Amino acid sequence: xxxxxxxxxxxxxxxxxxxxxxxxxxxxxxxxxxxxxxxxxxxxxxxxxxxxxxxxxxxxxxxxxxxxxxxxxxxxxxxxxxxxxxxxxxxxxxxxxxxxxxxxxxxxxxxxxxxxxxxxxxxxxxxxxxxxxxxxxxxxxxxxxxxxxxxxxxxxxxxxxxxxxxxxxxxxxxxxxxxxxxxxxxxxxxxxxxxxxxxxxxxxxxxxxxxxxxxxxxxxxxxxxxxxxxxxxxxxxxxxxxxxxxxxxxxxxxxxxxxxxxxxxxxxxxxxxxxxxxxxxxxxxxxxxxxxxxxxxxxxxxxxxxxxxxxxxxxxxxxxxxxxxxxxxxxxxxxxxxxxxxxxxxxxxxxxxxxxxxxxxxxxxxxxxxxxxxxxxxxxxxxxxxxxxxxxxxxxxxxxxxxxxxxxxxxxxxxxxxxxxxxxxxxxxxxxxxxxxxxxxxxxxxxxxxxxxxxxxxx
Amino acid sequence: xxxxxxxxxxxxxxxxxxxxxxxxxxxxxxxxxxxxxxxxxxxxxxxxxxxxxxxxxxxxxxxxxxxxxxxxxxxxxxxxxxxxxxxxxxxxxxxxxxxxxxxxxxxxxxxx
Numbered sequence: 001x002x003x004x005x006x007x008x009x010x011x012x013x014x015x016x017x018x019x020x021x022x023x024x025x026x027x028x029x030x031x032x033x034x035x036x037x038x039x040x041x042x043x044x045x046x047x048x049x050x051x052x053x054x055x056x057x058x059x060x061x062x063x064x065x066x067x068x069x070x071x072x073x074x075x076x077x078x079x080x081x082x083x084x085x086x087x088x089x090x091x092x093x094x095x096x097x098x099x100x101x102x103x104x105x106x107x108x109x110x111x112x113x114x115x116x117x118x119x120x121x122x123x124x125x126x127x128x129x130x131x132x133x134x135x136x137x138x139x140x141x142x143x144x145x146x147x148x149x150x151x152x153x154x155x156x157x158x159x160x161x162x163x164x165x166x167x168x169x170x171x172x173x174x175x176x177x178x179x180x181x182x183x184x185x186x187x188x189x190x191x192x193x194x195x196x197x198x199x200x201x202x203x204x205x206x207x208x209x210x211x212x213x214x215x216x217x218x219x220x221x222x223x224x225x226x227x228x229x230x231x232x233x234x235x236x237x238x239x240x241x242x243x244x245x246x247x248x249x250x251x252x253x254x255x256x257x258x259x260x261x262x263x264x265x266x267x268x269x270x271x272x273x274x275x276x277x278x279x280x281x282x283x284x285x286x287x288x289x290x291x292x293x294x295x296x297x298x299x300x301x302x303x304x305x306x307x308x309x310x311x312x313x314x315x316x317x318x319x320x321x322x323x324x325x326x327x328x329x330x331x332x333x334x335x336x337x338x339x340x341x342x343x344x345x346x347x348x349x350x351x352x353x354x355x356x357x358x359x360x361x362x363x364x365x366x367x368x369x370x371x372x373x374x375x376x377x378x379x380x381x382x383x384x385x386x387x388x389x390x391x392x393x394x395x396x397x398x399x400x401x402x403x404x405x406x407x408x409x410x411x412x413x414x415x416x417x418x419x420x421x422x423x424x425x426x427x428x429x430x431x432x433x434x435x436x437x438x439x440x441x442x443x444x445x446x447x448x449x450x451x452x453x454x455x456x457x458x459x
Numbered sequence: 460x461x462x463x464x465x466x467x468x469x470x471x472x473x474x475x476x477x478x479x480x481x482x483x484x485x486x487x488x489x490x491x492x493x494x495x496x497x498x499x500x501x502x503x504x505x506x507x508x509x510x511x512x513x514x515x516x517x518x519x520x521x522x523x524x525x526x527x528x529x530x531x532x533x534x535x536x537x538x539x540x541x542x543x544x545x546x547x548x549x550x551x552x553x554x555x556x557x558x559x560x561x562x563x564x565x566x567x568x569x570x571x
Contacts, residue, residue, distance in 0.1 A: 015480075015481070015484065016480040016481060016483055016484035016487075017479070017480040017481050017484075019480070020480040044477065044480075047480055047483045048478075048483065050483070050487060051483050051486055051487045051490070052506070052507045052534075054487060054491065055487065055490035055491045055493075055494045055504060056494075056504040059491075148479075148480045148481075149479060149481075150477065150478070150479025150480070150481070150482065151477075152479070153479050153481065
């Protein structure tokens with residue numbers, strides 16, 4: 001039990017919250033996902049037991065196995081207690097696997113055990129993406145049972161209240177309890193039909209982390225890391241891997257590579273054109289490019305392909321001025337077809353402005369009939385304001401920028417818009433300072449394009 | 460050298476709070492570090508107490524939780540120290556003090 005197979009990560013290295021996710025996934029698979037909450041309580045007890053006993057006895061040689069056994073025993077006790085209640089039509093009568101039949105960790109070699117746990121986590125990922133669970137509840141459930149965050153930690157990371165997290169979680173749990181026992185161990189292949197839903201969930205999770213403001217940047221980055229980890233669960237399994245998954249992972253890596261470059265030393269927000277490209281994480285960009293290449297080898301072209309490709313063009317550009325804007329324009333055109341949203345048009349207009357100039361961009365946006373939600377969205381005004389400013393229409397620019405500044409959600413963004421506004425009021429001939437002060441509210445910089453698409457209500 | 464009993468208490472609210480896996484991992488690291496630092500002095504890490512308890516008084520058994528109590532006793536350790544001051548000193552870095560709503564009562568064992 002002590003010897004780890006070559007190449008396997010030592011289980012000891014895992015963070016408790018990942019350990020929590022692994023144990024919940026494994027035990028829930030063996031007793032049935034409808035008992036997930038009971039399983040969570042058991043795993044929680046096991047962690048508390050470790051807290052009480054490990055300082056005294058020392059960390060056991062196989063901490064994961066120790067936690068597994070304690071959680072399993074606790075679960076067995078719970079089932080024994082609950083049995084009389086569930087005899088008529090409950091779990092016991094409908095043939096749910098008894099927890100005592102759960103895989104015995106000591107009987108398996110660790111390599112196989114590792115693989116099995118990854119299968120279990122992947123299965124749990126599909127369970128979380130149950131189409132009858134509302135998207136926001138899916139996300140909270142995944143953060144709880146797979147990522148091992150506490151409810152207060154989830155609230156902090158999703159910028160919401162703990163009560164709200166409870167509410168969302170309760171909705172997901174209610175649905176899980178209704179799951180038929182036959183759902184206990186579905187073959188992974190049968191669950192692959194939920195792949196699109198899993199993609200959406202992981203994408204949303206990543207955007208939640210990426211759209212972070214300064215103050216909460218560090219903790220929200222964890223959401224991005226988790227999204228990438230969950231994406232890998234999907235992409236690394238032969239039963240569920242797909243070019244879309246690779247494209248989604250590529251997209252996340254190519255954005256994560258620039259995560260820290262978006263702020264300057266004093267905490268100000270840096271636009272793409274002002275970022276120090278040397279601070280971009282080359283290793284992550286490399287990983288993203290490899291994945292994008294692999295994604296492109298398939299026959300399909302999804303919105304994730306297009307968004308990853310936009311990010312790749314930015315990552316590969318030696319400077320802002322040398323960006324292949326025409327390629328970005330083309331990719332946003334594809335996105336407009338693949339996943340229609342006026343935000344893609346907005347992003348395309350921004351790229352067109354860089355490629356051909358502000359007038360061409362304004363023509364595109366004037367032709368667009370924006371839905372009401374977009375009219376109230378600060379990036380709409382920010383973009384138009386900047387384009388008008390560059391076109392020399394300073395009065396129109398000022399109105400737009402003031403409105404955008406009022407609606408911008410983060411102080412850093414407000415500050416940025418204030419600087420733009422100042423550029424409009426300074427006495428200068430329009431056009432004279434334009435080439436130097438090109439500050440595009442690029443959808444891919446101020447708020448990354450995928451974020452912009454995600455915050456928009458789907459319609 | 461005398462032995463000292465550390466009695467760990469937490470407020471009712473803090474006891475009801477469910478620590479996250481990350482919280483637990485951090486607390487575990489702190490307890491382990493404290494144990495290593497005072498390896499000589501900590502003669503018994505003690506144990507945790509399972510809630511709820513019962514009280515027997517005048518032949519009557521009362522079930523917990525005890526509504527009138529503001530704190531719950533959660534565990535104990537036994538430390539050997541040169542003086543009360545020394546015992547107090549060791550308790551100051553005990554992770555129990557870092558816990559919100561946590562407290563330590565320090566009592567010298569009479570040694571009978």
